[in-house]
């Protein structure tokens with residue numbers, strides 16, 4: 001039996017703005033997604049901001065009712081049996097909020113241990129174990145208001161694990177922490193799944209999903225646009241090459257001309273501060289590169305390189321099509 | 323059951339420490355001791371100058387009423403501030419029973435409210451040279467506790483509303499104003515217009531203040547018992563309204579995403 005089963009899940013938000021003349025606005029945040037996650041699997045929901053990742057997680061952790069469709073976690077329906085679901089899952093979100101600043105890290109953990117009904121005599125050892133796991137041993141008696149972002153995030157993880165949840169939901173856990181901290185976090189997450197915990201993680205970082213996840217669903221505009229192992233997603237763009245050209249002048253008005261070149265599958269521009277990076281996907285790099293350079297004639301160009309497609313290219317491609 | 327008891331007692335105290343951000347001596351002493359004594363003296367001297375009421379009248383009225391500072395503001399903070407810390411989503415995602423989770427936060431507030439009342443009563447009696455019969459002290463202390471309880475009930479209802487409208491202090495200030503005017507704190511309820519007298523009957527503190535004054539005037543506990551019972555009942559009703567609102571808002575928030583969870 002899958003640990004997480006999601007079927008045709010949708011969620012619409014209705015917002016009302018204005019005081020005297022109330023106007024209603026509907027946002028279709030999640031528009032019918034389905035997926036399954038097996039025991040011990042690390043499943044990634046990868047998508048840009050506003051794709052519907054948090055909304056999906058909130059439905060799975062019972063904070064939000066679906067507009068339609070259904071979801072079950074460990075066999076329990078998230079609408080009909082919220083308490084059964086809540087007991088068995090952990091929830092951690094990124095950023096530095098969500099902690100009691102005035103309390104010590106230890107008191108934050110103790111409080112949530114009570115909320116999750118961790119028996120009094122198990123609390124001490126369990127908290128000690130988790131502080132060790134996330135590397136906060138020795139700092140636990142300090143008030144959280146003095147913690148760094150990375151320390152807060154690690155405290156969050158410890159909090160989410162207090163009751164040994166079978167399923168852990170991580171909503172953009174590495175947001176805003178430095179690369180070293182993010183790497184440590186990934187190691188911690190990876191070690192959880194090796195102990196049998198099922199993890200559903202959302203992220204907008206490709207490499208994070210690539211490095212961690214057994215399976216990824218790419219979500220954009222409230223729809224799952226692709227699903228598979230990182231290798232499978234990469235193989236979708238494996239045939240072909242990526243030509244990258246650094247341009248120092250505005251490249252905007254030449255894009256259509258580049259797109260028109262036979263053999264070009266897509267064209268993108270990434271802003272790099274003092275220069276722009278023109279990213280051209282093609283299945284015939286040898287002939288396309290000179291043609292692209294021809295169309296850019298007269299512009300100040302920098303580095304020109306041809307490379308294999310990465311997961312990031314696959315992702316950008318998928319999200320753009322959505 | 324055991325878990326719920328722990329959440330009620332330990333969890334409640336932790337939340338109070340976590341979210342009532344006045345818990346530092348620099349705020350605590352001015353707000354709970356200095357300010358209240360000034361309020362008492364102000365009304366007592368106005369009363370003396372105008373030749374209405376005696377010091378005892380003001381001492382009792384204000385001592386009981388001043389419990390409303392913690393009862394409203396601390397209660398508002400310990401529930402309403404969950405939104406600012408963005409911990410509300412985490413609370414609601416937990417399997418903890420909501421009744422002990424929120425009600426437990428009221429207990430330290432009741433104690434806090436009682437402590438302020440008691441302190442004002444003792445300090446005020448010393449400053450104004452009011453002598454309270456020795457026999458009246460024990461029942462008086464009980465009445466102060468019941469009033470702190472009932473006012474916290476109102477505080478819980480106001481805190482629940484605050485969670486939804488995202489503003490605790492404004493509401494608490496308005497309610498404090500209502501209490502000081504309507505409940506016979508500095509003007510006897512009987513001297514108020516009829517409609518205000520009716521409103522006073524359904525507010526906390528009114529019955530308690532009356533009971534406390536009767537005790538000081540020599541009444542027995544048995545004689546004030548009905549008043550104390552009504553005072554407690556009013557607290558229970560407001561507390562129940564507050565809890566019902568919290569349950570309702572949680573349900574509604576799952577449907578309409580109205581609590582802006584995390």
Ligand SMILES: Nc1ncnc2c1ncn2[C@@H]1O[C@H](COP(=O)(O)OP(=O)(O)O)[C@@H](O)[C@H]1O
Pocket residue numbers: 013014015027028029047048049050051052053054055056579582
């Ligand atoms: N409480 C809300 N009310 C109205 N719209 C919302 C609310 N929460 C999210 N949305 C909208 O729903 C869409 C999906 O949001 P979200 O699930 O937070 O995306 P993600 O987590 O992938 O960035 C966005 O367009 C967002 O603006």
Ligand SMILES: [Mg+2]
Pocket residue numbers: 053054055171172
């Ligand atoms: Mg999000």
